[in-house]
Amino acid sequence: MTIEKTMTFIEKLQHAWERSDSLLCVGLDPNWSKIPAHLKEQPEPIFNFCKQIIDATHDLVCAYKPQIAYFSGLEAEGQLQKVMDYTRETYPHIPIILDSKRGDIGSTAAMYAKEAFTRYQADAVTVNPYMGQDSAQPFLDYADKGTVLLCRTSNAGAADIQDLEVQGAPLYEHVASMIANDWNTHNNCCIVVGATWPEQMAKLRSITGDMPFLVPGVGAQGGDVKALVEAGKTSDGKGLIVNSSRAVLYASDGLDFAQAAREVALQTRDLINQYR
């Protein structure tokens, strides 16, 4: 395990893709209203919920992605710290992407990078590119860590700004080009590309080479998985971090929630693998 501590995020991801034979990332979005009732009677229910999900799925994933909002909204930074520490110590081969979508400038951005990489010791962090390269630079300067930049997100409203036409192409393609050509000097960038748009994904794959894509918007439903994997995979059948949150986390709200999560994670991993 000592070797893994010296791996970069990209190396760790590559290793995890192979070790788990999986492109699946489980998003840890502990929505209080959906956490099984029996956990809420015990101490640290958010941590315990995440821990049991992680223990039940660790051999099926290439990454975990804790969403910081669910912790900060509940004043539960301590439980997020425990999720990060537990995962890193128990499964050191699995990269952890802190989903916080930060974005600011100068010393402020440096403090957000410190939050992600020093405080929580994440392997990668999501970052919003709207403020430009100098706002991303304090994250990018952590050469061993991953910076996962929003490009074309999966929500309906993404079109409002990301699809605006710039020199004959949608804005998000320019964002992808900038990231690939100018921001990726340490080879530590990834981009977020929504699963809902396979044609856009294919174009972004052609723009960014083998850059990993974090792909939100995949449910347990099989329909789009074929299209997105075929559009987004790299030539070696990898290149994707396919995130599923709710479908896995809330497969059951009973005592069997972790086992139910495992079953959905297994199905989703295998479904993705059909099309690699």
Added chain:
Amino acid sequence: MTIEKTMTFIEKLQHAWERSDSLLCVGLDPNWSKIPAHLKEQPEPIFNFCKQIIDATHDLVCAYKPQIAYFSGLEAEGQLQKVMDYTRETYPHIPIILDSKRGDIGSTAAMYAKEAFTRYQADAVTVNPYMGQDSAQPFLDYADKGTVLLCRTSNAGAADIQDLEVQGAPLYEHVASMIANDWNTHNNCCIVVGATWPEQMAKLRSITGDMPFLVPGVGAQGGDVKALVEAGKTSDGKGLIVNSSRAVLYASDGLDFAQAAREVALQTRDLINQYR
């Protein structure tokens, strides 16, 4: 003071502009390396630094803007909570803008809104618009609270994306139009417009009517204050929340830091007022 508790953010801002005869906002960016050494020997140095700055400047400002990164990077959410509570309880007429530049979708955005408006009880929060209207909506739905959307920021890298040309105009003008025409149904939007670009500010004023602008990038230096105030003010000589952080906070690193901060805040307020 009871009346003020029922005011909306915009009403509170209007009231504060008049009460303090000031468009100045002091940004609370407690950079650990710049906090006076004598404070670091006492408990809760970040809170105490901010508290003394606030006590020394409260009659000179229209708002305070705590920058959450400086707290979260240092695991100091508790001290941020104390800054928020102290300011609200001691100076309930002064609106507090939590600068966190959040941006996400659905229930995640709702948790960020809860972080800002329920946990920290901020009057307004900064939000990144890149993910589109549905990502801003959970903030906008707090009709009494302010949502301060990034539009044209003051950093050099802002040009990378914000200045890209869309239908003959820079992207940020489209963002401003969308916010003014579609996102502002509760009349609770503001936009961030960097002080470094007075011509852009004048155009944005023409696009957004009387919408308040949060203007970062102003130092103690007088040069651009004239240009930005003349370009950005509304017809009644208000409409601007002119932020100064470092020039005020770190006017001195000695025992006299709060008094020195007051002097710079006073000079800056009066300089701004020359051009209203």
